[in-house]
Amino acid sequence: MNEHLVVVDLGYGDAGKGTVVDWACATLPVHAVVRFNGGAQAGHNVVLDDGRHHTFAQFGAGTFRGVRTHLSRFVVVDPLALSAEAEHLARLGVPDPFGLLTVDRDCLLATPYHVEAGRRRELARGAARHGSCGMGVGETIAYRLEHGELAPRAGDAPRELTRKLTVLREALGVEGPPVADCVAVYRAFAERVRLVDSSYTNGLVRQGPVVFEGAQGVLLDERWGFDPYTTWSTTTFANALELLDGAGAARLGVLRTYTTRHGPGPLVTEDPALELPEPHNTTGPWQGAFRLGHFDAVAHRYAAEAAGGVDGLALTHLDADVSRMCVRYDRPVTFAEPDRTARLLRASPIYEDGVSDWPAAVSHVVGAPVWLESYGPRARDKKASRPSLR
Template identity: 60%
Template sequence: MHTIVVDLGYGDAGKGTVVDRLCVPQPGAAPVTAVVRFNGGAQAAHNVVTTDGRHHTFAQFGSGTFSGVPTHLSHLMLVDPLALAAEAHHLASRTVPDPLALLTVDRRARLTTPYHAAANRARERARGTTRHGSCGMGIGETAAYALAHPADAPTAGDCTSRTALRRKLTLLRDRLTEELGPLDAPPVDDCLDAFAAFADHVRLVDGNHLARLLRTGPVVFEGAQGVLLDEWHGFHPYTTWSTTTFAGAEELLAEAGQPRAARRLGVVRTYTTRHGPGPLVTEDPSLLRSLPEPHNGHGPWQGAFRTGHFDAVAHAYAVEVCGGVDALAVTHLDAPARHGGTLRMARAYRTPEGLLDRIPTAPPGDLTRQQRLTERLLTARPARWQSPGADPRAWSDAIAQALKAPVFMESYGPTAADKVTMPDKVTMPDKVTAPEKVTERGSRNTYPEKSPA
């Protein structure tokens, strides 16, 4: 069975450690054929810690790499060759032999370049105190440019032709410079050399490669960011230029002739977190003192790492806009005891308009509506608390009840050995109903007021 792993929060819920556990060989189970990345780009930060103490923050490589599972970057990914080289170097230092040999890249995948990153940072600096909380890596710029100039946007396949890539990079640099002024980025020739090296060391494949992988054995689709940051369902403008629901993976499965062939696994932790500005209704800064985050902290572009009690209202909204989940992976189940049993779960909000126990959903496409929703949530306060106590199983049961889905995996620590799976609780539905989909190409041209972040 294939599995799609999606974060039901604002990111940082533990997708990487869940994918790592799914990729560890299990007695009597077919080994995972590949991890497929289907949204976002190099801004992902999926932390994996092995039982022998190795740590890596996975960005473009799949989080099954320590188990030797290959990674496929699909045509929905935004690929940053320079960041990829740095990540491969770090993996090699963590005893992964020849990491790039484990990688395939769809030729159609868009390239994120130093010009995108420089433009991203220039825009974010210009926003001053109204920053969106961007990662500063050019992801939004890559998506926006590809929508505005689809024929000129560089792709992974262009890296095999210096002539084609030179033309596209020069156009990209000149257009962004004309709009934003001089960019803090290297000359085009330097980029050409780096991207040619990428093409020499990475296997570029056609659109049929994924279909072949899916026929070989089980595949894990690893999502990035979180549903509450989704470009259409997230709380605008504090969102990502990426569809963070199951939709991208479902699209890839349908293209490969295997629609609705995967378990939809939603990941949450026992307390809700986010990086940077935007709504976090249950925020409680004191939680960081008893629940330190060794791999999360202040980012120069994202802003502060923030913590709050479990927000059942927001996570239930994420489940609903996803079209439902088949099962949950609950991480940080050691946290309630470490916090003295005083972690709580908010089941409703108090707003100026009255009590709110469900965030209303709508078809994607109306960013003005989403901004009004954001403004309402920024003034909301938690109400109707639930206190499961210090018992991790009580937390697992309470989250399953709040989100109306069975728990498939429980995580009590950072390594794969700290995970417990309960597959007998999960029954695959006959049919998954996905929410209405607005294509990214049409949507961004229709709503130009959403600036790249």
């Protein structure tokens, strides 16, 4: 492997980015994983041969392999959730999780105040809930857009952080813990991790192969997704390419052999009769139900185009007993139209049955070769077809 790899989900998330990144770090000379969007709401599942399992949120999915993680300036950092994740990794045998972590000092901080405000906003929507993860990530970004430099950041000095948190708590009109308690926790966090400036990523890229691990999916993108059922994050390759600053990288899109969605919003191919094992994704108190549908070639082709194209694909869940693909809808859906969400909610799928060669079928409809086939959750369940990925 002589180039960097950017891993992006071409669906609504949950396609298997974590298992793909873990495989890359287990088999390729990767020296760092860079997270480039989202925050603590990510859930990238990794299962080792010995049965150990962790859902990676802020740490990179290569952590079990000893590969360090860098949280770039595009990540919303939640120190409380990060500490809990580090504790779980330590219990699973990772000697010093924080020793494998660097954080850009310009990262926005998600606080208990953001969490409370975001959950309150979601509850107020009633039956029209958007499917928030309840982690305050969207509220953190919204606050920064409205208040600019008043938004708390990972590198803020204690006095500045105290001022910002006081203003934040009042502006959001929430209760939450005392500001002094939050400042004490964040000071301990800043002393435990290594904070760096934004030039650090350039150094990582020059040192050797880096995997850029995306969160969520392109169909949830703040610009290209289906409003209001979107994330407050750029889920395409754009942030990673900006961080690469012209360095070469392969763009890898991840898909399942069937389409899923966590929570409300369009899922044209949803089929309640589709029963497939799902050990790690369940109904959540904030996101809602984990929904299953047949492979939606129309939506995934759109995702690849919205992301600016892909160089290759990682196709997961090839061990699933599925054989149906949606090849078109029963009505025109122009994704460029502002009412595309309403159009999708009214659309019905037109299927092609009897799909058996999934790599060939998906490659054909998306317009990119399948570089990695995955027949299970572990690294040994993967088969690479591109020479530089072997």
